[in-house]
Amino acid sequence: MEIQGLPGRLLAELGPAIASGEIPEGAVLRGEELEERFGVSRTVVREAVRILEGMRMVAPRRRVGITVQPKSDWDVFDPLVIRWRLAGADRPAQLRSLGSLRVAVEPAAAALAARHASDDERRELSALAVELTMTARAADLETFLRHDIAFHATVLKASGNEMFAHLGDTVGAVLTGRTEYHLMPHQPEPYAIRLHREVAEAICAGDAEHAEQAMRTIVVGALEELNQQLG
Amino acid sequence: MEIQGLPGRLLAELGPAIASGEIPEGAVLRGEELEERFGVSRTVVREAVRILEGMRMVAPRRRVGITVQPKSDWDVFDPLVIRWRLAGADRPAQLRSLGSLRVAVEPAAAALAARHASDDERRELSALAVELTMTARAADLETFLRHDIAFHATVLKASGNEMFAHLGDTVGAVLTGRTEYHLMPHQPEPYAIRLHREVAEAICAGDAEHAEQAMRTIVVGALEELNQQLG
DNA sequence: GGAAACCAAATCGTCATACTTTTGGGGCGT
DNA sequence: ACGCCCCAAAAGTATGACGATTTGGTTTCC
Numbered sequence: 001m002e003i004q005g006l007p008g009r010l011l012a013e014l015g016p017a018i019a020s021g022e023i024p025e026g027a028v029l030r031g032e033e034l035e036e037r038f039g040v041s042r043t044v045v046r047e048a049v050r051i052l053e054g055m056r057m058v059a060p061r062r063r064v065g066i067t068v069q070p071k072s073d074w075d076v077f078d079p080l081v082i083r084w085r086l087a088g089a090d091r092p093a094q095l096r097s098l099g100s101l102r103v104a105v106e107p108a109a110a111a112l113a114a115r116h117a118s119d120d121e122r123r124e125l126s127a128l129a130v131e132l133t134m135t136a137r138a139a140d141l142e143t144f145l146r147h148d149i150a151f152h153a154t155v156l157k158a159s160g161n162e163m164f165a166h167l168g169d170t171v172g173a174v175l176t177g178r179t180e181y182h183l184m185p186h187q188p189e190p191y192a193i194r195l196h197r198e199v200a201e202a203i204c205a206g207d208a209e210h211a212e213q214a215m216r217t218i219v220v221g222a223l224e225e226l227n228q229q230l231g
Numbered sequence: 232m233e234i235q236g237l238p239g240r241l242l243a244e245l246g247p248a249i250a251s252g253e254i255p256e257g258a259v260l261r262g263e264e265l266e267e268r269f270g271v272s273r274t275v276v277r278e279a280v281r282i283l284e285g286m287r288m289v290a291p292r293r294r295v296g297i298t299v300q301p302k303s304d305w306d307v308f309d310p311l312v313i314r315w316r317l318a319g320a321d322r323p324a325q326l327r328s329l330g331s332l333r334v335a336v337e338p339a340a341a342a343l344a345a346r347h348a349s350d351d352e353r354r355e356l357s358a359l360a361v362e363l364t365m366t367a368r369a370a371d372l373e374t375f376l377r378h379d380i381a382f383h384a385t386v387l388k389a390s391g392n393e394m395f396a397h398l399g400d401t402v403g404a405v406l407t408g409r410t411e412y413h414l415m416p417h418q419p420e421p422y423a424i425r426l427h428r429e430v431a432e433a434i435c436a437g438d439a440e441h442a443e444q445a446m447r448t449i450v451v452g453a454l455e456e457l458n459q460q461l462g
Numbered sequence: 463g464g465a466a467a468c469c470a471a472a473t474c475g476t477c478a479t480a481c482t483t484t485t486g487g488g489g490c491g492t
Numbered sequence: 493a494c495g496c497c498c499c500a501a502a503a504g505t506a507t508g509a510c511g512a513t514t515t516g517g518t519t520t521c522c
Contacts, residue, residue, distance in 0.1 A: 003281075003285065005475065006476075030501095030503095031502075040477090041478075042477080043274070043476060050238065051281055051284075061503080062486095062501090062503045064486075064501090072393070075308075097392050101392070104336045104339035108335035161327075161331045161332070163332050165303075236503095261473070262473075271505085275504090292474075293515095294513060294515055294516095297474090
């Protein structure tokens with residue numbers, strides 16, 4: 001899954017540094033400088049830079065250097081960019097963006113899932129809803145989180161839309177971050193759990209309207225809670 | 232904007248070939264083979280492959296070669312991937328995915344725009360709505376398309392959400408493709424025009440509810456039309 | 463005869479180096 | 493002060509050498 005080798009390691013240094021603004025927009029790097037700074041060869045530097053160029057985070061220009069592009073140019077849907085921004089100073093902004101995206105996408109995905117989910121997927125959703133209820137009662141936050149992530153990923157996947165499905169990991173990253181930084185009640189709210197059960201039941205029953213509405217309540221609630229926490 | 236140089240040219244060959252399935256999932260390429268086939272050096276091949284690896288379309292493995300990853304792994308939000316898929320055999324599937332995404336995102340963006348748009352953005356939306364009306368009456372399809380793209384991009388941008396804003400180009404690609412392949416009535420429908428005006432007016436008036444509803448009607452209509460055309 | 467250990471080839475990964483191409487800026491002349 | 497020309501700096505490309513790793517066959521030992 002990760003990019004391998006030395007370019008991958010370079011990327012793991014440069015990416016977060018740029019994403020966090022530590023290397024600001026408009027800054028100019030030189031290939032040779034990076035070679036020295038990280039003790040790698042030109043080949044490695046160039047390949048890492050090429051990947052960043054692919055994400056539109058930098059643009060190499062002859063006679064000038066490797067310039068950091070404005071944030072508005074970045075591929076903000078790239079999973080790596082999202083992860084880097086979540087890890088750094090941009091975390092609040094990134095969480096807000098993702099919150100709105102979830103409000104837009106997840107209800108739609110739930111509606112589609114109610115129509116197109118396979119039998120296996122419906123079964124899995126039911127099972128996950130049960131698990132959620134159990135682990136919430138036991139206040140087992142870690143497994144609760146795991147099942148919550150799986151639940152949302154399964155809905156997105158069951159929508160049958162490949163683009164929605166790909167947001168599964170991203171939503172997972174949001175939920176993980178929310179728990180890690182204690183932006184969540186320590187005890188999952190019974191009301192939220194109940195809504196998850198409703199989503200699962202509605203999807204199983206093929207009730208798109210209800211699935212969409214219940215899911216919307218979940219993600220709107222999450223967004224409001226987020227806005228409250230972030231001021 | 233495009234990736235430059237020889238790696239860019241290689242990418243412009245390999246990317247579409249993979250996206251269209253001409254080079255199928257699971258296929259194994261060798262670096263040396265690519266060097267010969269395209270008459271470029273290792274350096275160039277490796278950098279192009281790195282970029283494809285960044286998009287999760289290929290994964291180089293020692294002693295094996297460069298294997299084409301399953302479609303489900305690809306970064307389906309990468310603008311290049313989207314463009315390549317729109318240009319090739321995957322066009323119908325890609326259009327469907329994007330259609331659903333638009334239905335999810337654009338109404339939400341319109342609602343946010345009604346709350347957060349700047350005065351300039353509101354003015355621009357009004358102007359574009361007028362332009363749309365004019366060019367539709369004149370049956371000037373080309374400029375109509377340009378203004379339509381600008382309209383949707385402006386709404387997405389005015390939402391204030393960077394991720395929504397980035398979908399502007401993608402939506403533009405969809406609208407362009409729809410016109411190019413004659414999946415659209417030759418004369419823009421007066422009803423659709425009227426809805427665009429409604430969206431602009433609602434956003435200017437700060438009426439989120441109305442803006443969202445009108446935009447939803449637009450994108451749902453587009454999706455239905457698409458499904459009809461694609462069977 | 464079978465299984466485990468071993469070896470060899472293939473391929474990517476990295477490094478070093480040389481040459482080419484582009485381009486920004488300084489110097490020169492008007 | 494203005495414009496032209498030239499040079500140097502940086503990325504772009506090519507190539508040769510070596511290292512690392514994985515695969516798959518082969519040998520060897522029970």
